[in-house]
Amino acid sequence: xxxWSLRTAVLALPLAAVxxxxxxxxxxxxxxxxxxxxxxxxxxxxxxxxxxxxxxxxLPGAAAHIQDGRARWFAAAGYADTATGRERSAGEHFRGASxxxxxxxxxxxxxxxxxxxxxxxxxxxxxxxxxxxxGYDGSTITLRQLLxxxxxIANYTDDPAFVHDAAGPGxxxxxxxxxxxxxxxxxxxxxxxxxxxxxxxxxxxxxxxIAGMVVERVTGRSYADEATRRVIRPLKLRGTSFPxxxxxxxxxxxxxxxxxxxxxxxxxxxxxxxxNMTWLGAAGEVISTAGDLNRFHRALMDGExxxxxxxRQMLDEVPAEEGFGYGLGVEFATLSCGVKVVxxxxxxxxxxxxxxxxxxxxxxxxxxxxxxxxxDGSLYLNVIEAEFCGKIRPPIPGGKLADAVxxxx
Numbered sequence: 001x002x003x004w005s006l007r008t009a010v011l012a013l014p015l016a017a018v019x020x021x022x023x024x025x026x027x028x029x030x031x032x033x034x035x036x037x038x039x040x041x042x043x044x045x046x047x048x049x050x051x052x053x054x055x056x057x058x059l060p061g062a063a064a065h066i067q068d069g070r071a072r073w074f075a076a077a078g079y080a081d082t083a084t085g086r087e088r089s090a091g092e093h094f095r096g097a098s099x100x101x102x103x104x105x106x107x108x109x110x111x112x113x114x115x116x117x118x119x120x121x122x123x124x125x126x127x128x129x130x131x132x133x134x135g136y137d138g139s140t141i142t143l144r145q146l147l148x149x150x151x152x153i154a155n156y157t158d159d160p161a162f163v164h165d166a167a168g169p170g171x172x173x174x175x176x177x178x179x180x181x182x183x184x185x186x187x188x189x190x191x192x193x194x195x196x197x198x199x200x201x202x203x204x205x206x207x208x209x210i211a212g213m214v215v216e217r218v219t220g221r222s223y224a225d226e227a228t229r230r231v232i233r234p235l236k237l238r239g240t241s242f243p244x245x246x247x248x249x250x251x252x253x254x255x256x257x258x259x260x261x262x263x264x265x266x267x268x269x270x271x272x273x274x275x276n277m278t279w280l281g282a283a284g285e286v287i288s289t290a291g292d293l294n295r296f297h298r299a300l301m302d303g304e305x306x307x308x309x310x311x312r313q314m315l316d317e318v319p320a321e322e323g324f325g326y327g328l329g330v331e332f333a334t335l336s337c338g339v340k341v342v343x344x345x346x347x348x349x350x351x352x353x354x355x356x357x358x359x360x361x362x363x364x365x366x367x368x369x370x371x372x373x374x375x376d377g378s379l380y381l382n383v384i385e386a387e388f389c390g391k392i393r394p395p396i397p398g399g400k401l402a403d404a405v406x407x408x409x
Contacts, residue, residue, distance in 0.1 A: 045386035046365075047075050049379075052392070053369055054078035057379045060257050063088040064367035065290035066387060067298065074290075080254035080370060093239055093253045093287055094368040095277070097346030098409045099355050100286040101208050103227045105147050105329020106300065107215055109310040110230055117218055119144040119313060119328075126214045130185060135192045143214060145197070146207040147328035148318045152197035155204035156188040157280075157409055166279040167349050168261040172270065178245050179278045184209045201320045205283035205409040208329075212282025223282045235299050239289035247274040249287065254370035256350020272350035272372070284348055284409040290366040293355045297343060301361030315342065315359065333381075337389035345380075347372060348409065356384050363388070 046064060053062040054077045061078030076088035111117050123131050123146070124138035131138030131153070145151040157163055165174040188206040212223035219226055224242035232240050241250070249256075258272035277285040288296075299305055306314065317325040323334040327342065333356070334340050343356030350372055357364035365387045374380060382392045 043073055043075065043387065045389075045391050046383065047077075049383040049386035049392055050075055050077040050367070052382065053374075053379050057369075057371075057374050059369050059371040059373070061088045061254060061371075062367060062369045062383075063090075063092065063254075063290065064365060064383065064387070065090065065294055067294045067364045069362060080252075082255070082257075088254060088370070089252065091239070091252060091289060091291070092368070093250045093289055094353060094370070095249075095256065095284075095346075095348050095351045096286040096288045096293065096353050096355070097280065097284040097348035097351060098205075099288070099293065099344045099346040099353060100280070100282065100284050101147075102296075102300070102329045102344045102355070103231055103286060104208055104211050104215065104223055104282050105314060106305055107223065107226045107230055108143060108147065108211060109306050109314060109328065111215070111218055113307045113310050117143065117214070119147075123210060123214070126217050127210065130182075130210070130213070131189070134189055136189060143211070144313070144328065146211050146214075148316075148326045149201040149203050149207060149320075150197045150318060150326075151204070151207055152193040152195070152202060153204050153206045153210070154188045154191035154193065155202070156184045156206050156209070159187050159190070162187055162279075163261065167258075171258070171260050171272065171275075171349060175272070175275045176247055177279070178276055179281070181209050181213050181281055184279075184281065185213075201318050201326050203326075205280065208283040209281055215282075224285070227286075231296065231305060235292075235295055235304075237288070237292040237296060239287075240292045240296075241287050242285050243277055243287055244285075245276050245278055247276050249273055254368075257371040258350045259373050260349075275349055277348075280348065280409050284346065290368060293366040294357075294364040297355055297357045297364045297366070298361050301342070301357060301359060333384065335385050335389050336393040337385075337391070339388045341384060341388055346409075352380060354380065354384060356388075358388070 050062045050064055053059055060082050061080055063076040066073040074090045078088060080086045080088045112119055120142050122139050123141045131141060141151045164170045185206060194202040215223040215226050255271055256273040258270050259267040260270055303311060314328040314330060317327055317332050319325045325332040330342050331344055332340060332342050341356040342359050346353040350370060352369040352372060355366045367383050385393050
């Protein structure tokens with residue numbers, strides 16, 4: 001879903017059981033000193049932004065890993081488990097949701113570099129007959145348009161009945177349901193295409209479900225196998241996996257808390273940690289750690305995974321909202337201090353995540369919140385602002401950039 005319109009909600013727990021102090025590891029203390037010596041901001045604003053997510057957003061916990069040059073730093077606020085008082089910690093696994101899209105785009109661009117497909121190939125070329133009817137013609141939609149959200153294909157997670165079961169009140173009953181890519185695409189095609197998607201990009205999880213199907217058609221292996229073979233193993237991302245139909249999380253992990261799409265301040269909070277992620281599949285299946293995702297982002301921006309021609313395509317921005325845009329499997333945000341970051345946001349039941357960094361590969365931030373509701377997107381955006389600008393910007397009513405970075409999936 002493009003954006004959840006959830007209002008501020010406070011956990012039904014004493015404040016002392018929710019708000020934890022920022023945590024610095026020994027490595028983080030050294031990193032902070034190094035950053036200060038280099039004239040950096042020392043991450044104080046980032047610590048404050050994480051606390052604000054918990055205190056002002058009423059969320060259980062938040063944790064962030066930063067790599068700036070050779071320095072690495074970790075901080076956390078709140079709790080991984082509010083029942084036991086276990087704090088957020090380094091090395092936790094979490095559901096990256098739409099950060100999956102960057103892995104899928106990387107695989108497709110590698111296949112292009114190998115001459116096995118082209119970004120300007122049509123969907124019809126690889127998946128004949130899949131996108132037809134109700135105003136659709138797969139012979140006019142390219143792989144590039146899937147990856148930068150200019151295809152105009154409807155978003156299946158906007159379907160009320162589907163999201164009711166996958167992420168809403170029906171979740172407890174349907175959390176272990178399995179879904180096929182064909183099923184998800186068929187749901188999307190019940191709705192007509194979006195008008196003029198080249199001028200007004202439309203974020204659609206359906207695009208990447210189809211992209212995953214293309215990977216399988218071209219290689220004869222699943223998108224999960226290809227991402228593992230091409231990205232996860234070469235980079236030694238030992239905490240990163242594609243769970244398929246398995247609902248469990250590897251240890252250690254925080255509890256994923258969800259209000260199941262309910263906006264009432266007293267809406268019941270559910271443990272959504274276990275879920276079958278085939279409801280997002282190639283659009284949002286990945287499990288990872290913040291350290292792994294920083295490594296992935298740095299390797300990607302440094303050219304370890306893509307050739308220069310493909311890297312240029314990935315970073316070819318299509319403007320969307322003010323200060324925000326799409327590349328191939330990535331998002332761009334221009335912050336209040338003028339710094340431009342590239343990466344990916346992710347949102348699923350019980351988890352909000354962000355993987356962002358500078359395009360030169362020198363500075364990365366990955367953070368996770370183990371709850372899926374926010375008063376507005378500004379608290380999320382402020383973590384990014386704090387790390388890359390050294391300050392938290394004042395709230396902007398109806399801020400489009402803050403809203404744009406939060407998607408379901």
